[in-house]
Amino acid sequence: MAFVNYSLHRLTFYQELHAHLTGSIRRQALHKIWFNRRVHDAMYTLEDPLIAMPEGAAVDMESFFPLFNSYVYKLCNTVDTVKFCTNSVLEEFANDGVIYFELRTTPRDDKKTGMTKEDYVEAILDSIREFEGGKIGQKTGMKTKLILSIDRRDTDATATHVLDLAILYKSRGVVGLDLAGDPLVGDINSFRPIFAKAKEMGFGITLHFAEAELTSSDEELNILLAFHPDRLSHVVYTSDVIKRLIQRLKYTLEMVISGNIQTRVDPRIRVHRDHHFKYWYPEKTNPIAICTDDVGIFNSKLSNEYYLLFKHFGLLKPELFELASGICDSIFSTKSQKENLKQQFEAFREKEEIEPGKVL
Ligand SMILES: CNc1ncnc2c1ncn2[C@@H]1O[C@H](COP(=O)(O)O)[C@@H](O)[C@H]1O
Numbered sequence: 001m002a003f004v005n006y007s008l009h010r011l012t013f014y015q016e017l018h019a020h021l022t023g024s025i026r027r028q029a030l031h032k033i034w035f036n037r038r039v040h041d042a043m044y045t046l047e048d049p050l051i052a053m054p055e056g057a058a059v060d061m062e063s064f065f066p067l068f069n070s071y072v073y074k075l076c077n078t079v080d081t082v083k084f085c086t087n088s089v090l091e092e093f094a095n096d097g098v099i100y101f102e103l104r105t106t107p108r109d110d111k112k113t114g115m116t117k118e119d120y121v122e123a124i125l126d127s128i129r130e131f132e133g134g135k136i137g138q139k140t141g142m143k144t145k146l147i148l149s150i151d152r153r154d155t156d157a158t159a160t161h162v163l164d165l166a167i168l169y170k171s172r173g174v175v176g177l178d179l180a181g182d183p184l185v186g187d188i189n190s191f192r193p194i195f196a197k198a199k200e201m202g203f204g205i206t207l208h209f210a211e212a213e214l215t216s217s218d219e220e221l222n223i224l225l226a227f228h229p230d231r232l233s234h235v236v237y238t239s240d241v242i243k244r245l246i247q248r249l250k251y252t253l254e255m256v257i258s259g260n261i262q263t264r265v266d267p268r269i270r271v272h273r274d275h276h277f278k279y280w281y282p283e284k285t286n287p288i289a290i291c292t293d294d295v296g297i298f299n300s301k302l303s304n305e306y307y308l309l310f311k312h313f314g315l316l317k318p319e320l321f322e323l324a325s326g327i328c329d330s331i332f333s334t335k336s337q338k339e340n341l342k343q344q345f346e347a348f349r350e351k352e353e354i355e356p357g358k359v360l
Contacts, residue, residue: 007317008310008316008317009306009307009309009310009315009316009317010303010306010307010317011065011256011303011306011319011320011321011324011348012097012348013097013098013099013324013329013344013348014096014097014099014101014302014303014306015098015100015101015289015323015324015327015331015341016093016098016100016101016102016291016292016302017063017101017102017206017231017249017254017289017291017327017330017331018102018104018206018254018256018291018292018293019073019093019101019104019287019291019293019294019295020104020105020149020180020293021086021089021103021104021124021228021234022072022073022076022085022105022106022296023068023084023107023293023294023295023296023297024089024092024093024103024292024294024295024296025072025076025085025087025088025089025296026092026295026296027049027050027053027055027296028050029084029085029088029295029296030049030053030075030076030085031048031049031050031074032084033075033076033081033084033085034046034048034049034075035048035084035355036105036246045145046074046075048085049071049072049075050091050146052071052136053067053071053297055299056299058262059111059262059263059297060263060264061182061183061184061212061263061264061265064263064297065181065182065185067297068160073108073110077110077112077113077115078113078115079115079119079120079122079123082115082120082123082124083123083124083126083127086103086123086124086127086131087127087130087131089103089112089296090103090127090128090131090136090142090144091131091354092226092295092301093142094131094136094137094140094142095136095140096301096302096303097110097302097303098142098302099140099141099142099330099344100142100143100333100337100341101142101143101144101145102144102145102146102147102175102176102331102332102333103124103128103144103145103147104146104147104148104149104176104178104180104206105120105146105147105148105149106148106149106150106151106162106180106181107120107121107148107161107162107165107173108120117161117165118165118168119236121146121148121165121168121174122169123168124146124187125146125169125172125173125174128144128146128173129172131144132144132193140309141218143333144173144339145173145174145175145331145333146169146173146174146175147174147175147176147177147179147204147206147332148162148163148166148174148176148177148178149162149177149178149179149181149324150162150163150177150178150179150181150191150194151180151181151186152179152180152183152185152186152190152208153181153182153185154181154186155312156190156191156194157192159191160194161240162177162194163177163194163198166201166203167201168197168205168213168269170202174203174231174274175203175332175333176196176203176204176205176206176332177194177198177203177204177205177206178206178207178241179191179195179207179224179227180208180210181207181208183208183212183214183215183283184212184214184215185311188220188223188224189223189229191227192223192226192227195227195228195229196227196228199228203206203332204230204283204331204332205227205228205229205230205231206229206230206231206232206233206234206254206332207224207227207229207233208233208234209221209224209229209232209233209234209235210232210234210235210236210237210238210242211233211234211236211237211265211272212236212237212265213237213266214235216236216238217322218239218241218242221242222236222242222268225242225245225249229251229331230251230252231251231252231253231254231289231330232246232251232252232253232254233253233254233255233256233291234255234260234265235253235255235276235280235284236260236265236266236269236276237266246282246286247285247286250285250286250287251286252286252287252288252289252327252330253280253286253287253288253289253292254289255275255276255277255280255288255289255291256293257272257275257290257305257308257309258290258292258298258299258300258304258305258308259292259293259294259297259298259300260275261275262297262298266346271312272308272312272313273310273312273313277309277313278313281313287326287329287330288323288326288327289327289330290302290305290306290309290323290324292304292305306323306324307318309323317352317354318354318355321345321348321349321352321354323357324345325341325342325345325349327354328341328342328345
């Protein structure tokens with residue numbers, strides 16, 4: 001095994017701002033649910049996730065999105081399974097060194113089991129509360145907030161319901177609204193008033209942005225920018241005009257390195273070094289949040305994503321530190337939470353003797 005000098009790149013802690021709950025569930029956790037069902041029902045026909053979704057199997061933008069509807073949602077479709085999966089995801093991120101976590105998910109119901117969207121969101125919020133009070137939560141101190149996703153294929157009524165749920169559960173830790181889903185699907189035009197209202201209500205706005213070439217014309221991207229986002233994710237297909245706008249408005253960019261490569265989001269990105277991080281990072285115009293997106297599928301933890309920046313882009317610890325600590329003001333949580341995170345990073349900087357402002 002190659003020698004890896006962790007002291008060159010390993011930070012003690014991280015902030016994860018872009019992780020989809022269902023995409024973050026490990027196959028092993030899904031397998032446990034499947035096994036339990038199989039034990040109680042010999043006629044249970046759904047295939048074992050370890051076989052249906054083998055680790056390392058190629059997944060592209062066409063095969064990625066159907067995975068959820070046609071498979072994972074059928075396994076994770078009761079309050080108990082949602083809680084079990086949420087807990088397993090929280091454990092993994094906390095154990096990886098994440099101290100602040102914004103988890104996102106699309107509210108979902110299941111007619112067969114009777115789970116409502118309210119049940120679903122409550123199950124996740126209950127799991128977060130229980131996790132924070134439990135052993136690993138106490139030991140690691142990880143704080144978790146929830147972002148609700150509107151799927152691009154949603155009807156206006158469904159999307160409005162997502163906002164209603166966000167408002168209903170705001171006091172319990174819902175901090176933002178996201179636009180996600182297959183970038184080739186749906187008409188986003190009509191969502192504008194929903195995001196406008198969310199903004200008015202004090203929610204943070206994050207949008208999947210320029211993830212597919214076909215839906216990344218300047219016209220479409222300008223519609224999305226009119227939603228007044230705070231953060232943009234992926235940001236793959238941007239013209240110079242849009243890029244300059246993004247730089248001027250200083251949106252935080254949620255960048256996904258492994259996921260973009262594995263889904264072959266852009267034929268120009270074949271290996272890590274091709275990733276558009278290389279264009280955005282040196283300009284230092286926008287805060288960049290390094291994110292995992294769907295660790296259950298892409299199998300690359302947040303600490304590993306930082307390691308990849310070290311390995312493929314030559315970023316050393318002070319630069320990685322500047323990236324990780326540079327997004328404290330980009331979180332959707334309170335001012336005091338931001339201050340708390342800044343203090344933790346500052347303490348780390350002192351302990352590690354990283355010179356302030358050395359890299360920027
Ligand atoms: C690869 N890049 C991506 N681009 C866009 N949307 C994505 C995504 N990865 C995941 N999702 C969105 O998250 C849902 C699964 O988690 P939740 O059920 O919401 O927890 C997917 O159905 C998709 O809508």
